Amino acid sequence: MSSLLSHNKDQPRIRKSLSDSCPASSAAATKSLRHERLSRLSSSGSSDASNDTSTNHAESYFLRRENRLSARKKAEEETLNNDYKKMYEKALATNQRLKSRLETSKQELSMIQDQLQRAQKGGTSDCASDLLKAEEKESWGIKKRISDMEEQLKVKAELKMENQRLKDENGALIRVITKLSK
Template identity: 45%
Template sequence: MSSLHGRGKDLARSRTAQSDSPPGSPSLTARTLRHERLSRLELGGSDASSERASARARREAREARLATLSSRAGEDSSRDYRKLYESALTENQKLKTKLQEAQLELADVKSKLEKMAQQKQDKTADRSSVLEMEKRERRALERKMSEMEEEMKVLTELKSDNQRLKDENGALIRVISKLSK
């Protein structure tokens, strides 16, 4: 008789555990899966591999919590479900804040990346303009150099003409001085 009495208590416990959740209300796993899908939709274009890894880690943690909760439910049928709901709610809030922080960090990193890309484009544009200016200066210097070379040639011709005229002048002076004697 005592074995029947013990079995009756176990049966009553399992019935109360099953009937504690109202019919038609989504289970904890369904709610977390829905939350996970929503968070994935919110993330949008984030890195898929890190998203999968974090989703996998959350899923494993959730499964571990559910396993501990189910083992505790079998042990203690008079669990306060309001406290469980409140703890799940606070955990969800913590996760939401972490998600928002991660999204802000992602936006910050994206803006920094865009700034760096813009700076790189500006530097490239500056470099090309500097190179263009250097080319112009180089061409101008080459033109000046070629003009100076021409002037040097003219100068050497003028010097040689001047020397020739000096020699002729000296010869004429000698001839005039011999004739005047």
């Protein structure tokens, strides 16, 4: 009974020391804790059979607990690794997509800069002067056609007046001829 009491007295102190330790050394602390328990249990001796069975149960409980904890940690590490792997792959795909867009933008920029340089050097000024000359020719041709039409309108107006004069003369002659024939 005294060994059980001493075992219970030591237990809170051990738990406190485990909670104070860092999580990285928890596996080492668990192993040392198990080793202490085993040494205490073996030092208390096998005085009675009930104590041995409780020791075996306690030992098997702690071994199972330790195995579960290590399995849980491995599972967490694997999920973290998988998450990091997925995140890395997603970031890699995003980087590739952005690099291709950047290359396309660079090509477009270089094309636009070439066009700008040609425009500034006068490559397009020849085209502009050709367009200007063509527009001048077209406007000169339109002005000539307008002046020709104005001339035709003047001639038409003169012809109308001449036609009217001839009609009037013709009517006068017809009246004179009818008076003479009576």
